[in-house]
Amino acid sequence: MTEKQRIKEGTSAAVFMIDNVDTITNCNKAAEDIFGWPLDDIKGKKFSDLVLPNDAGRPHKDSLHKFDTEGEKGLSVKRIEQNVLHHDGYEFPVELIICPVDRRSACSFIITARDISEKKQRVQILEQASRNQQAVNSILRIALEDFSLDEILLRALEYVLLLNTPGLIDKGAAFLLDDNADYLVLRAHKGFDKKHVQACGRIPFGTCHCGRAALTGEIQFSECVDDRHDIRLDKMKPHGHYCVPFCSGKNILGVLSLYLRNGHVQNDDEKKTLWAISNILAGVIERKKVEIQRSLLIKKQEAMITRIFDEKKLTEAIIQSLDAGLMVFDLDGKIVSLNPGGRLILSQFVDTETTGLNDIAGLTDIPVVKLMYGTRKTPTGKTAEVSQLNQKGEQRTLQYTVVPWEDSADLQIGVILQFTDITETLRIRREMEKMNRISTVAEIASAVAHEVRNPLAGIKTMSQAIEENCDDSDENKEYITRIIKQVDRLNDLLAQFFTYAKPGKAKKEKVSLGYIVNETRQLLKVKLNSKRIVLAEDYVAGLPDIYVDPDQMQQVFLNLMLNAIDAVNKKGKITIRAQLADRKMKKKYTDFFPDLKKNIDYVAVYFKDNGKGMPPEVAAKVFEPFFTTKHHGSGLGLAIVYRILRENNAFIMADTLQKQGVTFMMMFESGSG
Numbered sequence: 001m002t003e004k005q006r007i008k009e010g011t012s013a014a015v016f017m018i019d020n021v022d023t024i025t026n027c028n029k030a031a032e033d034i035f036g037w038p039l040d041d042i043k044g045k046k047f048s049d050l051v052l053p054n055d056a057g058r059p060h061k062d063s064l065h066k067f068d069t070e071g072e073k074g075l076s077v078k079r080i081e082q083n084v085l086h087h088d089g090y091e092f093p094v095e096l097i098i099c100p101v102d103r104r105s106a107c108s109f110i111i112t113a114r115d116i117s118e119k120k121q122r123v124q125i126l127e128q129a130s131r132n133q134q135a136v137n138s139i140l141r142i143a144l145e146d147f148s149l150d151e152i153l154l155r156a157l158e159y160v161l162l163l164n165t166p167g168l169i170d171k172g173a174a175f176l177l178d179d180n181a182d183y184l185v186l187r188a189h190k191g192f193d194k195k196h197v198q199a200c201g202r203i204p205f206g207t208c209h210c211g212r213a214a215l216t217g218e219i220q221f222s223e224c225v226d227d228r229h230d231i232r233l234d235k236m237k238p239h240g241h242y243c244v245p246f247c248s249g250k251n252i253l254g255v256l257s258l259y260l261r262n263g264h265v266q267n268d269d270e271k272k273t274l275w276a277i278s279n280i281l282a283g284v285i286e287r288k289k290v291e292i293q294r295s296l297l298i299k300k301q302e303a304m305i306t307r308i309f310d311e312k313k314l315t316e317a318i319i320q321s322l323d324a325g326l327m328v329f330d331l332d333g334k335i336v337s338l339n340p341g342g343r344l345i346l347s348q349f350v351d352t353e354t355t356g357l358n359d360i361a362g363l364t365d366i367p368v369v370k371l372m373y374g375t376r377k378t379p380t381g382k383t384a385e386v387s388q389l390n391q392k393g394e395q396r397t398l399q400y401t402v403v404p405w406e407d408s409a410d411l412q413i414g415v416i417l418q419f420t421d422i423t424e425t426l427r428i429r430r431e432m433e434k435m436n437r438i439s440t441v442a443e444i445a446s447a448v449a450h451e452v453r454n455p456l457a458g459i460k461t462m463s464q465a466i467e468e469n470c471d472d473s474d475e476n477k478e479y480i481t482r483i484i485k486q487v488d489r490l491n492d493l494l495a496q497f498f499t500y501a502k503p504g505k506a507k508k509e510k511v512s513l514g515y516i517v518n519e520t521r522q523l524l525k526v527k528l529n530s531k532r533i534v535l536a537e538d539y540v541a542g543l544p545d546i547y548v549d550p551d552q553m554q555q556v557f558l559n560l561m562l563n564a565i566d567a568v569n570k571k572g573k574i575t576i577r578a579q580l581a582d583r584k585m586k587k588k589y590t591d592f593f594p595d596l597k598k599n600i601d602y603v604a605v606y607f608k609d610n611g612k613g614m615p616p617e618v619a620a621k622v623f624e625p626f627f628t629t630k631h632h633g634s635g636l637g638l639a640i641v642y643r644i645l646r647e648n649n650a651f652i653m654a655d656t657l658q659k660q661g662v663t664f665m666m667m668f669e670s671g672s673g
């Protein structure tokens with residue numbers, strides 16, 4: 001064997017020698033092995049016809065022609081990768097090295113062919129792996145973007161379809177499990193028309209390939225539309241499926257449905273890749289779901305915080321605007337807060353000039369707060385009352401409730417003291433009760449007086465007739481005279497009853513106070529003189545007339561004077577002072593006379609004596625009918641005064657808080673308006 005022959009046979013590559021018209025003049029054993037042709041069949045055949053499929057032979061023939069006409073300079077050693085034909089009819093890739101030798105010999109070219117199928121396959125596998133990796137990376141990247149779950153699914157689907165796996169067609173869908181029921185919901189798709197979307201919108205577990213994948217947690221493969229393909233559409237093209245579940249542990253999250261060319265044969269590599277992708281997608285979906293839940297939770301919390309803030313604001317606004325006082329103490333008895341209503345109520349008990357209300361901590365020392373706080377252990381919600389003198393020496397009554405202050409865990413962290421000043425309410429209530437009593441008594445009085453009047457008249461007439469028939473010596477005459485006297489007394493009383501019960505409609509006119517007082521003074525001249533009582537009048541200059549019924553007013557002053565005369569002893573003095581009530585005075589007395597009209601001027605009259613005075617418990621009742629402390633009193637004098645004054649839109653109160661005597665304060669409508 002020559003050196004040349006040894007090289008030819010020793011190599012694993014196929015070696016062909018061809019002449020200048022492409023005829024194979026010789027080849028080695030490897031050529032037979034690689035191409036599958038018996039050696040004898042190879043020789044004498046045209047190289048391009050034998051191994052180059054279809055058009056692949058043309059460039060080869062062109063090269064030969066060029067070499068033939070232009071010689072070596074027209075051609076150099078060529079190295080190409082080319083698909084060639086095997087004797088069995090299939091193509092496979094080889095690396096061809098075409099080496100021009102001598103165009104005039106039987107071996108114009110030496111062509112070496114090396115089978116590179118395996119190398120190509122490895123490259124393809126690497127390329128596929130790289131594409132897979134890219135798809136995985138892309139899907140992982142989506143997870144980092146701010147996409148919605150549906151966007152994530154659509155993009156992931158698109159990346160999978162880009163895998164370029166031979167069997168995949170550009171169609172697929174992604175389903176997620178409905179949270180509440182056992183079916184899949186279509187969330188993203190590629191290549192689906194309307195009908196398809198409708199048909200596959202909701203797929204129950206176990207139905208069709210996707211439902212089976214969700215039920216079993218296994219990849220479902222079909223190479224064609226088989227009998228497991230439960231959902232069918234009109235004119236559906238033949239196809240196969242890979243339906244891959246997304247699993248997180250034992251939980252199925254959804255299914256990825258990929259469409260395959262009809263007849264595609266499943267392979268493990270594809271399945272592995274799809275599993276890998278489905279695992280990553282499951283992670284992405286779970287993460288996204290957690291994110292969605294978290295953001296929902298955050299939104300809920302935000303809404304809750306806003307609501308709490310709003311409620312807090314509302315509560316604060318209510319607390320701030322409350323007339324009632326709200327005072328909050330911690331468990332050590334320290335005042336934590338006090339609303340403006342509370343400040344106002346308590347301010348009357350505090351010497352604001354020295355103590356002030358700025359430092360609420362100091363309020364724990366004021367008696368009224370001490371008293372209220374002292375009952376913090378009384379049952380929850382029970383109201384109590386406390387009466388205290390305010391800075392002006394007036395008795396004020398506070399109604400209060402103490403309730404525990406609890407935190408969110410129902411642990412007591414202090415107490416809340418709620419209080420209101422009910423002094424005025426109590427006074428008005430008493431006034432109302434008094435009015436009720438007065439009008440009831442008035443009705444009874446009126447009825448009784450009416451019934452008694454006629455018999456009395458009869459008694460008097462008969463008594464007078466008897467009296468006339470009696471001689472002066474008749475001892476019965478004295479009795480009869482006494483009877484007539486007592487009847488007259490009873491008649492006076494009845495007259496008073498009538499005045500009280502029905503004072504009559506006030507015929508109001510402008511009249512000077514001085515005139516009324518003077519008229520009354522005339523009636524009582526004898527009594528005043530006999531007791532040496534001084535009646536002094538002190539009216540401011542230019543005092544306007546008062547607008548009243550003069551006769552009724554005379555009765556008022558008569559009753560007041562009679563009482564004063566009864567009350568005073570030696571050096572008795574009655575003083576009547578009057579002035580126009582200014583705004584300040586009106587404001588002061590609105591508490592006592594709530595019916596005072598803002599737009600009307602009033603004349604304030606003080607009727608004062610220096611008599612024995614009266615204790616507060618008597619003062620509280622003096623205007624009630626039949627209340628008397630006197631032996632022969634009827635207790636109707638001041639009740640009549642009260643009723644007449646109200647009939648004249650005037651007001652009266654007894655001021656007993658002075659060193660000596662009593663002052664009746666009255667307000668009359670001014671006649672100046």
Ligand SMILES: Nc1ncnc2c1ncn2[C@@H]1O[C@H](COP(=O)(O)OP(=O)(O)OP(=O)(O)O)[C@@H](O)[C@H]1O
Pocket residue numbers: 559563564567609611612613614618622627628629630632633634635636637638639661662
């Ligand atoms: N100026 C006063 N000083 C002290 N107490 C008075 C004075 N005015 C009235 N009172 C008290 O008020 C009570 C009621 O007075 P009121 O005028 O209604 O009835 P009375 O004087 O007792 O009887 P009447 O006036 O019917 O004769 C008196 O009994 C007396 O206790």
Ligand SMILES: [Mg+2]
Pocket residue numbers: 559562563633637638
């Ligand atoms: Mg009287």
